[in-house]
Amino acid sequence: MSYCASRFHTVRRLTHEVMVGQVGVGGVNPVRVQSMTTSDTQDIAATVKQSIALAEVGCEIIRITAPNVPAAKCLKDIREQFSAAGFGHIPLVADIHFLPSAAMEAVEHVEKVRVNPGNYADKKKFAVKEYSDSDYDLELQRLHESFSPLVLRAKTLGRSLRIGTNHGSLSDRIMNRYGDTPLGMVESALEFLRIGESHGFKQMILSMKSSNPKVMIEAYRLLVEHMNRAGMNYPLHLGVTEAGDGEDGRIKSAIGIGSLLYDGLGDTIRVSLTEDSVYEVPVAQALVKKAMSLWQPPSTLTASPFARFTATADAIDPFHFSRRPVQSLPLSATAPVGPEQPPRVIVRAASIDALPETLTQLASPRLADTPAEGVLIAIDSASDLQAVARILAAATQPPIAVLELSASLAPAAVAAASEDFKSPAIFLRSFGEDDVEPLLSFVEFTRARGHTLAIATTACALASLAPALPALGDDRLIFTLSNPAASLGNAHPHPTGAYRALVEQLRLAGSRAPLWIRNTAATTVHGDPSFLSRLLDAAILTGSLLCDGLGDLVSIETEADAPRATKVAYNVLQGAGARISKTEFVACPSCGRTLFDLQTTTQRIRAQTGHLKGVKLAIMGCIVNGPGEMADADFGYVGGAPGKINLYVGKTCVQYNIPQVEADARLISLIKEHGKWFDPAPVTAP
Incomplete structure (x- = not known):
């Protein structure tokens, strides 16, 4: 895809460097973390205090609103006092929306000015109007006259600018010609970018923010694709605006920001939470740390022994959402899988001994709107199968049994023990490139008894198994990833890329079998055991795939507590807009x-x-x-x-x-x- 070097590896997009004061953004610099003060800017002492607090927790760039000229004038004292406190090396950014006069004052005092192109000297009254080409050109000329003084002053003073497009504040001109679309967001930014370039000014950073991660992802991808075609390489500031608070805000931010960072896009980020700003910084730092641990040089794309999966394209349209078409699968009367169904949630029981308690927890009325539709149990022997069958038989309306089989279990032994299951189950087993015969045997017995086989494999192994798939068809088959590291040969795997490669191999094999997204220890990035790290991993992997239209079942197996795993799964589904379970x-x-x-x-x-x-x-x-x-x-x-x-x-x-x-x-x-x-x-x- 033209928006990134590879959808299977994390190869950073190279940009030119933009200096924000003493801090370099883009180029070979690390991804920069920024946040914003929440005080009244005219309360200089409070704003300086908040700026210091942000600096002390590692914020590298600090933004301050300047809604009017009096507020913009206060930036002079804020800058001086912040520097006097020992933070002269940390740049300040003025946030401007409506008033060019405020921007012209602010640029005198701080290192960068952010303007919102939908509001800056523009109209947003939701008026319906047909713009002729001449009308449109007149509007652009008016913008040129309004924005040029700021560009020229920034150029003289050595300041930088951010063209910060918001999905929610596109101008009437853009809305009438392009609609409320990612393309409209991109064109809104490019109008201002072209004005800057007309004056030989290139110290600009761009952003495409939305409260909807799916829209935000598509807009940034489309912006990069348009810039690439025009020979532009400006840095990107990433963010999901109005993300909210708590777990939901962190999940939404991770879905949008994380998926783009893992595609190699992004040079500075802000996690926008409805909380004190200092709490935004650790989340942003964790996202940056994960992404930078995955960075690989462009030579990866040709030197990898798995070169057939390092092509720059797969079959996914990255600019328009469309859910992957799959074979319908009647797992149960209440939880069918299919193209018109929401992704189904599976949770893991800690052990067979813990299964009765897990079933009791999952049957709680508190989980009525967020049911676990399958319970995953590790099976090491035929007697384990029989024990699970007895436990499920004694339960009232238990979830679908998902039985993770040890590779040492022979198909015949599993088939015999599975006769104790009165309801259809899912049998999960890993298959390598030499496992054609075991695969055929497992498919035969599971289908004969009305069960489903979940095939855990990798893109490379699937290439060897693929010749057997057309004869098998897609009936009662599910595919999932067994090992991200083995999938693409990466020492530090890009889990999203590994799943994409698996789906691409399924497409090449002609399979429309459903996909199960599993969050396991093997899909974590950077090895941080904290809950925040696990939450971000789950949001990035599951959320980014769902925003690409991939995923029919999901499981968060990094959470030992089954109700907790269920809650996280539903929160990620909600954040990605894939399954709504609450307000x-x-x-x-x-x-x-x-x-x-x-x-x-x-x-x-x-x-x-x-x-x-x-x-x-x-x-x-x-x-x-x-x-x-x-x-x-x-x-x-x-x-x-x-x-x-x-x-x-x-x-x-x-x-x-x-x-x-x-x-x-x-x-x-x-x-x-x-x-x-x-x-x-x-x-x-x-």
Whole structure:
């Protein structure tokens, strides 16, 4: 694919270096971590204090909002006091949305200015208008006149600029010609980039942010593809905007940022959480550490003994989402697998002895909306199979049995012991390149008894097994990855690339069998045992594949606790937009523009509405990205003025300037008016 060197290996995209003060971005520099202050910029002491706190936890670039000229003037004192505190080497960035006058003031004081092309001297009133080519050219000329003074001043002062496109704030001009699309986001950025280049200015960084990781991923890929065609190599700043807080915010960010870093894209990142900014930095640092551990030189693509999987393309369209077509598989009446079905969730039992307790935990009413549809058990002997069959027979409506067979078990022994299973099961076994005969034997007995065979293999091994696949067909077969490291011969495997290679080999073999994405110890990156690291690994692997349209079953086997593994799986599915199991929240991170306390407000509204499965709520601190970013939200709660809230249905404001003390109740009434409210289920004992 033209957007990256390889979808199977992590080969970093080479860019020219942009200097942000003393910090180099792009080129051979490491991926830089940045964050943003949340204080009122005109409270100079508070902003300096927050900047110091961010610097002390390792933030390399710090952004400060400058919504107006008075705020931009304060950047002079903030820069001086921050430097006096010993942080003169850490650059400050002014965040500008609407006012060129604020940008012209800010560029005098800080090392970089970020402008939002959808807001900067542009219109965003959601007006419908047909733009003729001459009308469009006039608008571009107006932009040229508005943006050029900032470009020329930045060039004179040695500053850098970020062209920061937001999915939620595309101009009316862009929306009318390109729609609310990744292509519209790309063209919005390129308009401003071309103005900079017309003045010989190349100290620019670009970003394509969205609250939807799928849109964000596609937009960055498309931007790089367009830049490559134009011979441009500008650095990228990565981020998922309005990601939210807690586990959900970290998952969304990891899906979007991590998948691009693993494709070799990205030179600086911000994890946008609805939390204190210092908590963003460790998450960003963990993502950077994982990505940089996977970097390989371009020579990898030709020197690898697995060269047939280092081609720069596979069959996935990286710019438009389309789910991989698969053979339907009736695993059970309640959990079929197929192209119209959501991905199914499998969890692992710690052992056969722990299986009864695991089944009891999974049967809890608390998991009614997030059921584990299969339970995975390691099987080392025929007696293990018989023991599992007895336990399942005594259970009430147990999940599908997924039986991970030891390679030492002969097909005949497994076939005999499997007669004790009264319901169809999934038999999981690893198959290497010399295992054609065992594969045929296992397929024969599983199909004869109505079971399903999950084939764990690698892309390279599958190439040897492929001649047997056409005769077998896809009925009651599932494929999964057995060993990412063996798949592509990498000392530090790119798990997403290993799964992509497996899917590509399946395509070449003509197989439409479903794919099972397994998060195991073998798919972790950088070996960090912490929960944050495991969460990021699961989000990047499963989320990035789902955003490419791949994956029909998922399991998070790095979590020993089955209910915990189930929760993580559903949170990742929700973050990728693949399976909705709870209320979806779009919540922006705090900044100096915020008109209420986002953290407490988000937590309070979640406590009241978190049971509304399938409803999407946007909680936005101000209007900057509000209506646009809420385009696919059902309802919006947006700061309109100090102490006042505006309520939205979609991107239409329906109630203005509500006192904040009344806003929660008015929001719930609005949800009820539109028929999307239902009372929460009674809380039952575990």
